[in-house]
Amino acid sequence: MDDITVLVTGSGAPGIKGTLYSLKNNFDGRNVKTIGTDIKDNVSGKFLCDRFYQINKPSSPEYLEQLLSICKNENVDVLLPQNTSELLILSQSKKEFESIGTSVAVSDKESITVANDKYKIMELAKNIGVPTADFYLVNTFDKLLKYATKLGWPEKPVVIKPPLSNGMRGVRIIDEETDLKASLYSEKPTNLYLNMNFLEQILGFSFPDLLVMEYLPNDEYTVDILNSGTITAVPRRRDVIHSGISFESTVENNGLISKYSIILTEELKLEYAFGFQFKLDENNIPKLLESNPRVQGTMVLSTFAGANVIYGAVKSALNEDVPVFDVQAGTKILRYWGGIGIKDTEILGLL
Numbered sequence: 001m002d003d004i005t006v007l008v009t010g011s012g013a014p015g016i017k018g019t020l021y022s023l024k025n026n027f028d029g030r031n032v033k034t035i036g037t038d039i040k041d042n043v044s045g046k047f048l049c050d051r052f053y054q055i056n057k058p059s060s061p062e063y064l065e066q067l068l069s070i071c072k073n074e075n076v077d078v079l080l081p082q083n084t085s086e087l088l089i090l091s092q093s094k095k096e097f098e099s100i101g102t103s104v105a106v107s108d109k110e111s112i113t114v115a116n117d118k119y120k121i122m123e124l125a126k127n128i129g130v131p132t133a134d135f136y137l138v139n140t141f142d143k144l145l146k147y148a149t150k151l152g153w154p155e156k157p158v159v160i161k162p163p164l165s166n167g168m169r170g171v172r173i174i175d176e177e178t179d180l181k182a183s184l185y186s187e188k189p190t191n192l193y194l195n196m197n198f199l200e201q202i203l204g205f206s207f208p209d210l211l212v213m214e215y216l217p218n219d220e221y222t223v224d225i226l227n228s229g230t231i232t233a234v235p236r237r238r239d240v241i242h243s244g245i246s247f248e249s250t251v252e253n254n255g256l257i258s259k260y261s262i263i264l265t266e267e268l269k270l271e272y273a274f275g276f277q278f279k280l281d282e283n284n285i286p287k288l289l290e291s292n293p294r295v296q297g298t299m300v301l302s303t304f305a306g307a308n309v310i311y312g313a314v315k316s317a318l319n320e321d322v323p324v325f326d327v328q329a330g331t332k333i334l335r336y337w338g339g340i341g342i343k344d345t346e347i348l349g350l351l
Contacts, residue, residue, distance in 0.1 A: 001028050001029075001030045002030075003030065003031040003032070003033065004030065004031075004032055004033070004077040004078065004314070004318070005032075005033040005034075005035060005074055005075055005076050005077050005078075006023055006032055006033070006034055006035070006076070006077065006078045006079075006080055006314055007034075007035040007036075007037065007067075007070065007071060007074070007076045007078070007079045007080065007102075008020070008023075008034055008035070008036055008037070008045070008049065008080050008082060009037050009038070009067075009079070009080070009081045009082055009083050009086060010037075010038060010081070010082035010083035010086075011036030011037060011038045011043060011044070011045020011046070011048070011049055011052065011082070012038040012040055012043025012044060012045055012046075013045075013082050013083070013297065014245055014297055015082070015245075015295070015296070015297030015298060015299065015300070016036070016044055016045045016048060016082070017044070017048060017300075017338070018297070018298065018299060018300025018301075018303070019080070019082065019295055019299070019300070019310055020034055020045075020048055020049065021300055021303065022299070022300055022303040022308050022309075022310035022311050023310060023311055023314070025303070025308075026308060026311040027308055027311065027323065028311075028315075032311075032314075033050050033051075034049040034050050034051075035049060035050065035051045035052070035053070035070065035074050035076060036048070036049030036051070036052045036053070037052070037053050037054070037055045037067070037070065038052075038054060038055070039054070039055060039056065039057050040054065041054045044340055047340050047342060047347050048340070051074065053066075053070050055067065055070075057085075058083070058085045058086035058089055059085070063086075063089070064089060064093055064096075067079070067097075068096060068097065068100065071097060071100055071102040072100045072102075075101070076101075076102045077101070077102065077103065077314075077318065078102065078103050078104075078105055078314045078317045078318060079097060079102055079103070079104045079105065079106075080105050080273075080295060080310070080313065080314065081104075081105070081106055081294050081295070082294055082295045083294070084116065084166040084292070084294060085166075087106055087107075087112045087116060087293060087294055088109065088112050088113065088116070090104050090106045091104075091106050091107060091108055091109045091111075091112045092109050094106070094108075103317035103318060104317070105271075105272040105273065105313045105314060105316070105317040106271075106272065106293075106294070107268075107269065107270045107271045107272065107274070107293055108269065108271075110269070111268050111269050111270050111271075111293065112293055114268060115268055115270060115274070115291040115293040116164065116291075116293060117163050117164055118161065118162075118163045118164070118165075118211055118289075118290045119135070119137050119163040119209075119211055120163075121264075121268075121288070121290065121291050122135055122211075122288060122290075124264075124267065124268070125264065125288045128263060128264075128267050129263075130260045130263055130264060130288055131260070131285055131286065131287045131288065132287050132288045132289075133159075133213045133214040133215075133216055133279070133281075133287045133288075133289065134151060134213065134214040135211050135212065135213045135214070136150075136151075136211070136212045136213075137163065137209055137210075137211060137212075138209070138210055138211075138212055139206060139207060139208065139209050139210070140205060140206045140207075141200055141203055141204070141205055141206070141207075142205075144160070144199075144203075144210065144212055145196070147212045148174065148196070148212055151212065151213075151214050151215075152214075153174065153176070153196070154176040154196070156215060157173050157174060157175035157176075157177075157215040158173075158174050158212055158213065158214070158215055159171065159172070159173055159174070159211075159212075159213040159214070159215050160172050160174065160199070160210050160211065160212055160213070161210065161211050161213065162208065162209065162210060162211070163209055163210075163211055166292070168192070168243065168244035170210075171192070172191075172192060172193070172194050172199070173192055173193050173194070173215065174193075174194055174195065174196055174199060175193055175194075175195070175215075176195055176196065178193040178194075178195065214281070214287075216279035216280060216281045216282075216287055216289075217280075217281070217282055218279065218280035218281065218282065218284055219237055219238075219279070219280050220237070220238045220241070220277065220278070220279045220280075220289075221235050221236065221237055221238065221252070221254065221257055221277065221278045221279070221280075221286065222235075222236055222238060222246065222249070222275055222276070222277050222296060222298065223235045223236070223257060223258070223261045223275055223276045223277070223278065224236065224273070224275050224296060224299050224301075224302040224307070224309050225261060225265055225270070225273070225274050225275055225276065225309065226272070226273055226307070226309035226312045226313060226316070226322070227265055227270060227271050227272065227274075227316075228271075228272075228312055228313070228315065228316035228322040229316070229322075230322070230324070231262050231265050231266070232307055232309060232312070232325055232327075233257075233258040233261040233262055233265075234251060234302040234305065234307050234309070234327055235251070235252050235253075235254040235257045235258055235261070235278075236249045236250060236251045236252065236298070236301055236302070237249060237250045237252050245297055245298070245335070246297070246298040246301075246333070246335070247334070247335040248332065248333070248334055248335070249298055249301055249332065249333050250330065250331070250332045251301060251302070251305040251327065251328065251329050251330065251331040251332075252329055252330075253327075253329040254286075256286055257278055257286045260276075260278070260286065260288065261276050264276060264288070264291070268291075270291075270293055271316070272313035272316055272317065273294075273295050273296075273299065273309045273310055273312065273313035274291065274292060274293045274294060274295075274296075275291070275292045275296040275299070276288060276289075276290070276291050276292075277289040277290050277291075277292070295310055295313070298333060298335075300333070301331065301332075301333040302327075304331050304333065305327050305328045305329075305331035306325055306326050306327050306328050306331075307325035307327045308325075312325075337351075338350070338351045339351045
């Protein structure tokens, strides 16, 4: 089987090592050369990828031309994006990359536009019968207070988040039972919990759109999806989460979450590797939170479990057949803090 070259954007992301592991340890035994890019120069991917380029932000006029130039010069076969903010521009530019022989493993513009917007995807889910947390879109504090009360606040916590964001950016749990003084002394500063008075001081009377959502108290799941013509869905329970990253996670055979994920995939027409997030309500009913229409940070767990959806996305972009995966439920990942010792461009050691 021919060697291939894959360009991985966002190679300073926390999940870059897992993405590279999945590409290098592929089920074909194929040699994969990796090209990393990032808007910062001094990132881990610079030392983990075979080649690295610093590029401008996706909002920059130079961004697209830089990527096209790298793909042409490096004879890149597949561009695999990891950065949410670049998905729309890449989805609109696939023909330009195809003209130089590079396939872009990203869904089409219409799919990305909905999947990237938490409000739009939850509206869609509600309309097709996929359960979601109750939610409202607000841009004034009066409306926020009105709908938070409708959701049960102050007796129950509520969640706020921007409709367009990634990771834990902008997510807060508004809980009047939280003892902020006690948390100051006993907890690391996550800033996840607030009370309503503090939130009002931060936001003021009006602000950019926010979702006010039902708080779901039970287990959270991420689902790794590969759509290569056949849809593979791998639910994994997020057992321990730090700063939005799964530090302990377990692959689970959850038929209902898989069913909802497949329904969403077909309705959205999402392709390649991407994911959904669900959380269980007080009755353990899984409800959709959001979508990540790109490679996810802990997607390597699916690789460990026998479903290498990352390399499967590359195969699909090359119009190559992807085998049926034998997913091993119960497979776990335990993360630890690693690092790279460097001096100038020399790697001194890997942890």
